[in-house]
Amino acid sequence: xxxxxxxxxxLNRSDYIIMFAIGIIxxxxxxxxxxxxxxxxxxxxxDPHSIVDxxxxxxxxxxxxxxxxxxxxxxxxxxxxxxxxxxxxxKLFGLVSDESFNIxxxxxxxIIGLVLTFSLYTLSRHFFSKLISFFAVVxxxxxxxxxHYFLTIHPESLGMLLQCVGLIVLLDITKRKSFPNKKFxxxxxxxxxxSLAKQPFFIVNSLIGTVFIFWAYRNFNLTSKDVIRxxxxxxxxxxxxxxxxxxxxFINFSAFxxxxxxxSSGHSSV
Numbered sequence: 001x002x003x004x005x006x007x008x009x010x011l012n013r014s015d016y017i018i019m020f021a022i023g024i025i026x027x028x029x030x031x032x033x034x035x036x037x038x039x040x041x042x043x044x045x046x047d048p049h050s051i052v053d054x055x056x057x058x059x060x061x062x063x064x065x066x067x068x069x070x071x072x073x074x075x076x077x078x079x080x081x082x083x084x085x086x087x088x089x090x091k092l093f094g095l096v097s098d099e100s101f102n103i104x105x106x107x108x109x110x111i112i113g114l115v116l117t118f119s120l121y122t123l124s125r126h127f128f129s130k131l132i133s134f135f136a137v138v139x140x141x142x143x144x145x146x147x148h149y150f151l152t153i154h155p156e157s158l159g160m161l162l163q164c165v166g167l168i169v170l171l172d173i174t175k176r177k178s179f180p181n182k183k184f185x186x187x188x189x190x191x192x193x194x195s196l197a198k199q200p201f202f203i204v205n206s207l208i209g210t211v212f213i214f215w216a217y218r219n220f221n222l223t224s225k226d227v228i229r230x231x232x233x234x235x236x237x238x239x240x241x242x243x244x245x246x247x248x249x250f251i252n253f254s255a256f257x258x259x260x261x262x263x264s265s266g267h268s269s270v
Contacts, residue, residue: 015125018134019118026117026141030150034106047071048153052105054080059087067248073259077246078162078197079155083108105153112158113150117141119164126171159197163205166190170212179220181233188234192241199263209234 050071057069064084066072072080083105090104117137124133140146149156169187173180191209195202217227242249249256 011122011125015121015130018130019121022117022121022134022137022141023114025138026114029141029147030110030113033151034103034110051076051079051153052102055083055087055105056101058084059091063088065248066246067252067255067259073255074263075198076155077249078193079158081245082158109150109153109157112161116157116161116164119161119168123164123168123171126168155197159194159201162190162194162197163201163208166194166205167208170208173216174219179216179222179226184230185233185237188237189241192238193245195238196242196245 054066054069054072058064058066058072058080062068066077066080086108087101087104090100095101095104117140120140121133121137124136128136141150146157166187169183169190173183173187176183188209191205195205213227213230216222216230222230246256
């Protein structure tokens with residue numbers, strides 16, 4: 001079985017012009033949300049309100065304890081981690097007001113969405129022409145579901161971004177003559193970060209990883225020991241990434257399991 005795909009290195013000047021145009025379209029549609037929705041947290045929808053409250057808790061003493069507030073103890077850990085770093089850095093410059101706080105969180109969401117559109121175009125170009133890829137991404141920008149997450153403070157757009165970049169890395173591996181271990185580990189880190197954004201990404205990314213390892217076994221003539229090694233690397237890399245993003249899940253493991261059990265039982269039908 002062979003797979004013939006393009007790679008990031010195959011993108012040319014016209015591709016980057018198209019990506020620039022996509023960025024302009026995205027900005028015209030969604031940039032206004034950075035400043036037009038900077039209301040008091042009390043007037044936000046339920047989840048954005050809870051997420052911003054959790055970010056306030058994370059960025060005050062004791063710092064970075066995601067198990068210490070309502071929303072962050074359940075999911076969204078990669079999203080919280082990135083916002084924590086940006087917000088703490090901004091506090092060094094005295095940006096501590098509620099308005100500044102909300103603008104920073106919304107600006108982060110806007111940037112995540114912008115990079116996601118670029119990643120989607122790059123991923124699409126592995127399989128389709130420039131024209132099809134362009135219209136596919138433009139359709140994505142106007143679709144009600146992704147547009148909701150471009151505007152609403154939530155971790156889905158970040159999870160999808162990291163998943164797309166991980167897929168781009170895996171597709172680049174398929175063009176190599178020998179199996180690149182470092183690129184594979186990079187892909188695992190990206191998929192791990194995506195999985196830590198929200199639990200459904202963990203399920204999908206695990207399936208992607210399983211299929212890819214089987215494909216690599218067939219196409220790179222790997223041995224059974226090689227497969228076991230790749231699986232071991234993946235598990236170890238995920239655990240290390242998990243610890244960096246959410247250390248209190250390990251420090252207070254019982255509380256973490258309790259929160260996940262509550263989430264599972266409360267949303268089992270969904």
